[in-house]
Amino acid sequence: MNTFSRFFLVLISLPLLTACAGSAYKLPAVNDADVKTMQQKIADNNEPLVVYERSDKKNKQLVANIASRLAKNAKPLCTYAEYKSCYFQVEYNPGNEINAYASENYKITVYRGLLQYLKNNDEIAAVIAHEMGHHLANHNEEKQQNASAGAAISGILTAVVLAAANNNNPYYNSYQQQQDQKTLEDMMHVGAKVGALSYSKEQEREADLLATYLLSRAKYDLKKAGNIMVVLSKSSGEGSLSRSAFLDTHPAGVERVVAWQEAIDEINHNPSKLPYLSKK
Numbered sequence: 001m002n003t004f005s006r007f008f009l010v011l012i013s014l015p016l017l018t019a020c021a022g023s024a025y026k027l028p029a030v031n032d033a034d035v036k037t038m039q040q041k042i043a044d045n046n047e048p049l050v051v052y053e054r055s056d057k058k059n060k061q062l063v064a065n066i067a068s069r070l071a072k073n074a075k076p077l078c079t080y081a082e083y084k085s086c087y088f089q090v091e092y093n094p095g096n097e098i099n100a101y102a103s104e105n106y107k108i109t110v111y112r113g114l115l116q117y118l119k120n121n122d123e124i125a126a127v128i129a130h131e132m133g134h135h136l137a138n139h140n141e142e143k144q145q146n147a148s149a150g151a152a153i154s155g156i157l158t159a160v161v162l163a164a165a166n167n168n169n170p171y172y173n174s175y176q177q178q179q180d181q182k183t184l185e186d187m188m189h190v191g192a193k194v195g196a197l198s199y200s201k202e203q204e205r206e207a208d209l210l211a212t213y214l215l216s217r218a219k220y221d222l223k224k225a226g227n228i229m230v231v232l233s234k235s236s237g238e239g240s241l242s243r244s245a246f247l248d249t250h251p252a253g254v255e256r257v258v259a260w261q262e263a264i265d266e267i268n269h270n271p272s273k274l275p276y277l278s279k280k
C-alpha cells in the first residue's frame with residue numbers, strides 16, 4: 001500500500017474512532033466573567049513555585065496513607081459510578097518526571113517529580129483523587145478509542161508532510177518511498193502513544209468533579225486541595241512545570257480552577273454527596 005492509499009484509509013476511518021462518550025455527570029457551569037476574574041487573580045499572584053524536599057520513604061508513606069484514606073471513603077461513589085471493583089493500586093515512583101497518571105483498570109502512579117511541588121496532604125490527595133476520578137469514570141477505556149484516533153491523526157499529518165516534501169521531487173524513488181512508509185508507521189505508533197496519554201478537556205473536568213466529591217467524603221480540605229489547580233494553571237504558560245508530562249496529559253486551565261470552586265459550592269448544597277447525573 002502506498003503512502004496515499006494509507007492516507008485515505010486513515011482518513012475515512014477517523015470519524016469512527018473519535019466518537020466521544022461525553023460526561024456522565026453534570027459538570028459545574030463555568031462562566032466567562034468568573035474565568036476572567038480568576039485569570040487576573042492568578043496573573044497578579046507572583047509567588048514562585050516552591051520545592052518541598054521529602055525523602056523517598058516519606059513520599060511513599062504519604063502516598064500510601066492518602067490513597068488508603070481516599071479508597072476507604074470511595075465506596076458510595078464507586079457504587080454510584082458502577083466502578084465495581086472499587087480497587088485502586090496507587091504506586092509511588094521515585095523518578096524525576098513531573099507526572100501522575102492512571103493506567104490499566106485500577107493503577108495509579110505518582111512521581112516524586114510532581115510531589116515535590118505539592119505543599120500538603122490536601123494537595124497530594126487532590127492529585128490522587130483526580131486520578132481515581134479517571135478510573136471511576138472509566139476514562140481509560142474511552143482513551144483506547146483516543147489512542148486509535150491519535151495514531152490516525154499522527155499518520156495523516158506525517159503523510160501530508162511527506163507528500164509535501166516529495167512533491168516536485170524528481171529524485172523521489174522507490175527506496176525513499178519505502179523509507180517514508182516506515183516513517184509513517186513509526187509516526188502512527190507515536191500518535192497512538194500520545195493519543196493514549198491524553199484525555200479530553202471534558203474528561204479532565206469530570207475527573208476533577210469526582211475528585212472533589214471523593215476528597216469531601218474523605219474529609220480533606222477542598223479549598224487547600226484546589227490550590228494544585230492554581231499552581232498548575234499558573235505554571236502552564238512558563239517555568240519548569242510547563243514542560244511536565246503531567247501538564248501534557250492534564251491540560252490545566254483557568255476553567256478548571258473556576259469549576260473546582262463551583263464544585264465546592266455544589267457539594268455544600270448537595271445532601272446526597274454524589275454528583276448530579278447529566279441530562280441526556
Ligand SMILES: [Zn+2]
Nearest residue numbers: 199204207250
Ligand atoms: Zn487527568
